[in-house]
Amino acid sequence: GEDVEQSLFLSVREGDSSVINCTYTDSSSTYLYWYKQEPGAGLQLLTYIFSNMDMKQDQRLTVLLNKKDKHLSLRIADTQTGDSAIYFCAESISFFSGGYNKLIFGAGTRLAVHP
Amino acid sequence: DVKVTQSSRYLVKRTGEKVFLECVQDMDHENMFWYRQDPGLGLRLIYFSYDVKMKEKGDIPEGYSVSREKKERFSLILESASTNQTSMYLCASSLSTGGATEAFFGQGTRLTVV
Numbered sequence: 001g002e003d004v005e006q007s008l009f010l011s012v013r014e015g016d017s018s019v020i021n022c023t024y025t026d027s028s029s030t031y032l033y034w035y036k037q038e039p040g041a042g043l044q045l046l047t048y049i050f051s052n053m054d055m056k057q058d059q060r061l062t063v064l065l066n067k068k069d070k071h072l073s074l075r076i077a078d079t080q081t082g083d084s085a086i087y088f089c090a091e092s093i094s095f096f097s098g099g100y101n102k103l104i105f106g107a108g109t110r111l112a113v114h115p
Numbered sequence: 116d117v118k119v120t121q122s123s124r125y126l127v128k129r130t131g132e133k134v135f136l137e138c139v140q141d142m143d144h145e146n147m148f149w150y151r152q153d154p155g156l157g158l159r160l161i162y163f164s165y166d167v168k169m170k171e172k173g174d175i176p177e178g179y180s181v182s183r184e185k186k187e188r189f190s191l192i193l194e195s196a197s198t199n200q201t202s203m204y205l206c207a208s209s210l211s212t213g214g215a216t217e218a219f220f221g222q223g224t225r226l227t228v229v
Binding site for chain 1: 119146148150155156157158159160163171173205207209211215216217218220221222223
């Protein structure tokens with residue numbers, strides 16, 4: 001089945017690193033994504049990783065993928081108050097061989113950054 | 116800029132009413148999605164469409180239907196609104212590709228059924 005799980009809350013001090021974790025169940029996922037939702041807004045893509053990669057770095061963001069354990073994490077270095085948001089992990093499931101994909105999202109992790 | 120526009124930010128409807136939520140995208144995307152977002156449950160897929168007039172049920176289709184008569188427009192219909200359909204509804208669209216695909220989201224419609 002298709003399921004994505006995340007912890008619901010994370011609180012960090014400004015300047016520290018944040019690590020948000022996610023587990024997924026569908027081993028056929030080709031891409032895994034992190035989306036960010038700021039208050040009152042829709043979701044925006046933050047970063048993604050292809051399933052044959054272990055790590056991807058993009059400025060302050062590091063994505064780690066353990067495909068064997070179906071575990072994905074997002075590390076935010078030097079966390080700032082502007083990083084306070086809900087972070088969603090998502091996996092992409094191919095629907096047809098024609099390339100149609102559907103996204104399955106986790107429940108979202110609310111990151112609170114305090115001074 | 117890619118834009119996904121949902122027709123209303125806030126809606127209040129009465130129990131039993133038929134409700135239409137409209138979504139329009141301007142990037143010629145094949146795929147369109149309707150999710151509902153509830154605290155602690157995240158985004159749950161209601162329906163998605165991969166082409167005009169094509170639709171597939173998501174995880175929670177009961178009580179909903181959809182319509183996609185034109186590529187740019189995807190409508191969610193609550194046949195007879197009930198209080199347990201009070202939620203935030205998010206529309207999204209994406210390209211069909213063999214690689215990574217970014218889903219673009221609308222701002223959401225907060226529906227309250229009284």
